[in-house]
Amino acid sequence: MIKLKNVSVRYKKGEVHAINNLSLSFEKGEFVCVLGKSGAGKSTFIRCINGIQKPTTGEVVINNTSLLNLKEKELRVVRSNIGMIFQQNYLIPRLTVFQNVITGTFGKRKAWKNLLGVFTDEEKERSNRALRAVELENLTERRVEQLSGGQIQRVGIARALVQKPYVILGDEPVASLDISTSIKIFKLLEKIHKEKQIVTIINVHDVQLAKRFATRIVALKNGEVIFDGAPGELTRDV
Ligand code: ADP
Ligand code: ADP
Numbered sequence: 001m002i003k004l005k006n007v008s009v010r011y012k013k014g015e016v017h018a019i020n021n022l023s024l025s026f027e028k029g030e031f032v033c034v035l036g037k038s039g040a041g042k043s044t045f046i047r048c049i050n051g052i053q054k055p056t057t058g059e060v061v062i063n064n065t066s067l068l069n070l071k072e073k074e075l076r077v078v079r080s081n082i083g084m085i086f087q088q089n090y091l092i093p094r095l096t097v098f099q100n101v102i103t104g105t106f107g108k109r110k111a112w113k114n115l116l117g118v119f120t121d122e123e124k125e126r127s128n129r130a131l132r133a134v135e136l137e138n139l140t141e142r143r144v145e146q147l148s149g150g151q152i153q154r155v156g157i158a159r160a161l162v163q164k165p166y167v168i169l170g171d172e173p174v175a176s177l178d179i180s181t182s183i184k185i186f187k188l189l190e191k192i193h194k195e196k197q198i199v200t201i202i203n204v205h206d207v208q209l210a211k212r213f214a215t216r217i218v219a220l221k222n223g224e225v226i227f228d229g230a231p232g233e234l235t236r237d238v
Helices: 042-049 072-079 097-105 111-116 121-133 149-161 179-196 207-213
Strands: 002-011 016-026 031-035 057-062 082-086 167-171 199-203 216-221 224-229
Touching (some): 002 042, 016 042, 016 224, 031 042, 042 057, 042 167, 042 199, 082 149, 097 149, 121 149, 149 179, 179 207
Parallel strands (some): 082 167, 167 199
Antiparallel strands (some): 002 016, 002 057, 216 224
16 A cells, blocks of 8 residues: 655755665555654655655655656645644644634645635535544634644644545654653544554654554664564564
């Protein structure tokens, strides 16, 4: 479903090897946690999968579509099937939970319609379903600026879900949350992953979280894979 073939990313005219010759594939049913210290290349890796970052060499293939040589418009279509969640989810604080989530349907409609807030019943229903999935159905009218960190992260997940993704990518989505809130978010991601069979690939720096939730752990160090396997097999220090 997702294939990286000899993917390298170099920054600073080749001085920094952010990721180095990665070849990995990910299939339906996998809940992958990517571990590694700060600077290991986790974020670059995630950004390559959704095409935000173009590899210096190598190729990324998603659902048999190579991202090499795709035009920006075609790339947007691929991306519209990928739900991204971040440490900062780029939500609009003054807007309500519902308004933030329904903007996740952008990209599949014309910009002027977005500005006028013209949404179809199907888009509204899809947004409500996503909000139920993250258990925020009682807070739909609350402004995002009035929410806790964990609730904000759930809005971010709902906003990703509204795109009906078959892949969810997370770039340190729980990095700013305490451990019990992080566990709640992971439980939610696990539930969504199982129900909807969404391939889920999440960067985390907490080894215990990864061991508890992942079906597969990939550990990076200096842009290279130092471990790829079942959580139970992870023994070395990553
Ligand atoms: P190139 O190898 O193509 O010259 P650069 O490293 O000069 O690439 O920069 C590529 C892009 O990344 C630029 O937009 C630059 O502003 C940005 N950038 C450079 N260094 C960093 C850094 N340490 N962290 C985040 N962004 C950076
Ligand atoms: P992680 O997510 O594991 O912290 P990153 O993928 O952000 O790792 O970074 C991998 C390496 O690439 C680091 O050495 C980082 O400083 C460098 N790096 C990341 N983005 C840029 C950029 N835009 N320009 C230059 N160097 C970068």
